[in-house]
Amino acid sequence: MPSNKTLADWQQFAASLNIEGRAFIQGQYVAARSGRAFDCISPIDGKVLTQVTDCEEIDVDAAVAAARQAFESGVWSQANPRKRKKVLCRFAELIRQHADELAVLETLDVGKPIGDTTSVDIPGAAYCIEWYGEAIDKLGGEVAPADQHLVGLVTREPIGVVACIVPWNFPLLMASWKIGPALAAGNSVILKPSEKSPLTAIRVAELAKQAGVPDGVFNVLPGGGQVGKLLSLHMDVDCVAFTGSTQVGKLLMQYAGQSNLKRVWLELGGKSPNIVMPDCPDFDRAASAAAGAIFYNMGEMCTAGSRLLVHRDIKEAFIDRLLEKARAYQPGNPLNPVTSMGAIVDDIQLQRVLGYIELGRAEGAKLLAGGQQVLLDSGGYYIEPTVFDVDRPDIRIAREEIFGPVLSVVTFDTLDQAIALANDSEYGLGAAIWSSNLTTAHEAARRLRAGTVWVNCYDEGGDMNFPFGGYKQSGNGRDKSLHALEKYTELKSTLIRLR
Structure with missing residues (x-):
């Protein structure tokens, strides 16, 4: 309640x-x-x-x-x-x-x-x-x-x-x-x-x-x-x-x-891709989900949708909607019930995130929003929601896990290119695809190398029935679901001769 x-x-x-x-x-x-x-x-x-x-x-x-x-x-x-x-x-x-x-x-x-x-x-x-x-x-x-x-x-x-x-x-x-x-x-x-x-x-x-x-x-x-x-x-x-x-x-x-x-x-870890196709069924919901995917919990999430892949035809309109949604995640006192974005866990992590923001600037990424430490008078550790437009997907802020509220927006032209960009990572924890085309959605879900794929949503499915874990350097084994019990048991075969 x-x-x-x-x-x-x-x-x-x-x-x-x-x-x-x-x-x-x-x-x-x-x-x-x-x-x-x-x-x-x-x-x-x-x-x-x-x-x-x-x-x-x-x-x-x-x-x-x-x-x-x-x-x-x-x-x-x-x-x-x-x-x-x-x-x-x-x-x-x-x-x-x-x-x-x-x-x-x-x-x-x-x-x-x-x-x-x-x-x-x-x-x-x-x-x-x-x-x-x-x-x-x-x-x-x-x-x-x-x-x-x-x-x-x-x-x-x-x-x-x-x-x-x-x-x-x-x-x-x-x-x-x-x-x-x-x-x-x-x-x-x-x-x-x-x-x-x-x-x-x-x-x-x-x-x-x-x-x-x-x-x-x-x-x-x-x-x-x-x-x-x-x-x-x-x-x-x-x-x-x-x-x-x-x-x-x-x-x-x-x-x-x-x-x-x-x-x-x-x-x-993860560096999860969130792909938005031009036939995305609901721009407003997709933009809200994209903001939540990286700014919820201050971006301190292994499944954070830290790579937003947007089709060139809709990029400008979608970014405008995204930046509007990002403004709802303004840092505030975490004990205030109306606060949607709290503090970074400690000064070490704060400096790490700020370092990546400076690195993004140095690598030539275009800062679209945020990028500053705020609420300095509080004595705590707060960073604005930060969005970069990235024209080279090989730069570090678009490849390395930052674990903070920093989003890289990458442009693509075709589904094949989007899948290639999404899979070009040492990680494979989560991924998402937004499309109203059933074939596109199923094809992308099959081709994305990730332990969880969301279609027309992000980070949903909070019940325990879905196994959670990743491909590649996102790890092995699975948490959640009955499959998790396998990790904590040994299989034993017992053979009894009757005659």
């Missing part, structure tokens, strides 16, 4: 929070053995929210040992699926009961508009965990065809200790996409949130325990990149599920190869 809280209401609520910053191991909050901690800074105003535990090797070892002991005990891994279902559905309900608290933590931590965290992030996380809870007692194995003297069974078993390493752009939602199926399948989980966004992960650990998740089955390890590296190298971790940059994903695969060949599942 939409909230009727005002900016003052949310600010008052935020001020009343007692923010937890410790790790969660073996069912309790603990500080790092070394006592190390780091400042958790809000991008809204640059102020310190709390101190967060900075875990090191001894803490990682403790969490892995707790997870392994819980797994081997069978308290969760061998529990009846109906029991796991009941606990996960209760976990989801507790997330809903604490939705305002979690939404504010997310907004304070990463600068997302409160209107988004209350309507998308937190409800979506609860829905995901509930979905996998509801699914797990409805899945069975197979009786495989075999010789008459044999019975052949194909079953799935939990893989063991799963390390989930998640990003800062959708902290709790991305975590739920991994912990939901991993827990439902019977694994023990260690969640490593980004050091930029640890607060909701830490908070929901206690909610999981209240729901009935046994001690040691769900642990949270905040800290820097060393925690992810240690988990990926650990000989007693069976699987790493990661969402983040392609560069880090490649390192995690190397660490797995250097250790125990643990399973590594990667959801990585």
